[in-house]
Amino acid sequence: MPYRAMRESLNAVIDSLSDGMLVTDTQGKIILYNRKAETFLSMQGETALGQPFQNHIRNEVLVKLITKILTLDLPNRSEEVCLIDLGDERLRVHVNPVRNENGLLIGSVTLLHDVARLNAIDKIRSSFLSMVSHQLKSPLSSTLLQTSLILDGIVGEVNEKQRDLLQKVRTKIKGMVNLIHDILDVCFIEEGGYLAQLENLDLAEILQRTVELMQPQTQDKNIALNVTIEDRLPSITGNKSSVEAMFINLISNAIKYTPSGGRVGAVMSENANNVQIEVSDTGIGLEEEDIPRIFDKFYRVRSETTRNISGTGLGLSIVKSVVDAHYGAINVESKVGEGTTFTVLLPTGAGNLSQAADKRGR
Ligand SMILES: Nc1ncnc2c1ncn2[C@@H]1O[C@H](COP(=O)(O)OP(=O)(O)OP(=O)(O)O)[C@@H](O)[C@H]1O
């Protein structure tokens, strides 16, 4: 088929898609887009081909995501996903890097999918989940407390057999309380709670406090937890409780997946216009094929080594949502049997999130 005819049929195919599609090169110049993208993004003028995408996309969140994919070229990151509101439409956006066969970045591809109807169903499901979790939280927490009172012998002598059973009960309830906390964190983030409460965050202080909280866990396992924080770090605008949840999940994973006697480190430093947080461990590590899946909800690696380690598989999905909510990036490097390093980049500068919050508030 001659080139021109091929190009015309390709255009016809992408124009018939019900999703919007926009492709740029590494310079951010638009090299392909379809009718649906034109409608969703209200692209005006004769043609946008060959022009910088920023000239045609007015939504700041989307501009930031495409910029992030084109500038922060992290090898493990395959896509950015977020929800944006454009007029009456709510779109789920996927931005992926495009790589050639040598793995070199040659551009970006953005897909826009209208989710207004799905969103209404999602909202009902999410508020139901959140309501049930809240209702379960108090009775479970008080059952945990009461079990501890009995175990501590405060309400009378406990014999060996009773102690053994009660300890098992306590471990199970602790697991349920953790699950409820995870679900509430997920609901909070998915309902956009982070955007409702933004403040200037002193990340160094939050990290210090998290590490103090973790001391009992490190002592139980005889793990050395080393923290290094660079002086005079810039602050970032963000949501405090979600950033705390992110640190807790990364550090507790590092402790959980490192055998006794190992080392865990947290290093916070400035990197270009970001605060960088590196959480590393000398633990069991991850197989290459598991890495792209560990951020999925409920995904847990199943192996002989992880069999006796409990968890729900929600921790890293919370971490990823928090990183995305702050327009950051996360990268994982790992070697089986040697250890794992999670690197988070959170962009500094106050503007980003406040603008997104303003838009949602309207
Ligand atoms: N530091 C790490 N080293 C090795 N494997 C890890 C590490 N962190 C996470 N993983 C793997 O990724 C999976 C997902 O982690 P995630 O934190 O989401 O869930 P979890 O720890 O199993 O449960 P929880 O919801 O209680 O955090 C884990 O089950 C584990 O297999």
Ligand SMILES: [Mg+2]
């Ligand atoms: Mg975890």
